[in-house]
Amino acid sequence: MFTGGPNDVKITSWVKRLEIAEDAAKGCSPTIIHRDVKSSNILLDKNMRAKVADFGLSKPAVDGSHVSSIVRGTVGYLDPEYYISQQLTEKSDIYSFGVILLELISGHEPISSDNFGLNCRNIVAWARSHIESGNIDAIIDASLDTGYDLQSVWKIAEVGIMCVKPKGAQRPTISEVLKEIQDAIAIEVQREAPQVQQLMSKRSMGSVSINTDNSVDLEQNASFDEMLMRPGLR
Template identity: 40%
Template structure:
């Protein structure tokens, strides 16, 4: 088992892919379709954890640096060090953990953890893909601002939305697709968890935006192996 896992891991890179999609000054720029493929693959991984594992698994630390890419930009979720099953949430012994900028507000403030906490983190990843920005940026030596608080007023205004999109992809996608992805992101990062969609609903929204040759199919059922969706860490 160790040998198999080692061979499997050797074909994947723990690159921080965000640095490869932020334009010429940050390296090779990822296209719109590649970014949507990364989002779709990540949503599929979360759907497997939330809907097809028994009991359901909450990753608890989904972020761009925990999404591995191979040479064809297939994405898998990694680093399950903080993951918990839904059956262990009532034991009262879970410390609040995660990464600044990705932690859902209800978990940060009240310690309330559900699958919707992962959906919030996915929304932050989606915003990174759209805008090429970090989840938290320093505004001054003593002040930081999250991508969610900065972008939310503009994400819901169609006249302002194009102005905050990564310039590399700004003129390369169908505006209708841009509005659709922005709407999904807005729902995912809602402060109230009950307003956030299930990851399965997110998946259905993203599938039509990815060409079939990049994985944009209607297959959302349980994979043959969990390794198709996430990466052991």
């Protein structure tokens, strides 16, 4: 996740990660159960806008009910309740989206033998243990640009943990998840507003110049997954 393009640019901006998550949440329809929501199925265009792709396993949602289905999905993102019961609901996609939110914060893949300690291979158990103990710093991606508001990270961490609750009935709707993401973005916009005003003031006084020649044209349809895991520019 969060890297990609011909120059292997890594997304180290917390706000940009939030904006991608916002686009992805908007693309998760409550009337369609995707069944394979994962970071590599969130595609980014050259303008860094995201869309959910690969609806080949999708099923129409049945309002207030479930669909009996052979279990399909990807290890690490698969809803354990769906796996056990083979009863598919729209909350199965919510579990998968919660895993993506935990990836967004940590920069880690959902399954790893190296990142989560000796007795843990799953991002959900690892993140939950730190979040519930109040140690949010332990799961924040060290490569993120500094200056983000910890309150917005907490907001995403808390909704991510709500999404991966063991039972679907305990999980939020995608509309509720989207609102939390947008609230997190609003926190960051509010934090940045005084800095932007200060910068514009300095520019008007001629004390700051901004180089616009170093823009990077990202490859169209790089995946969210690629945009996190590749190395950044040196």
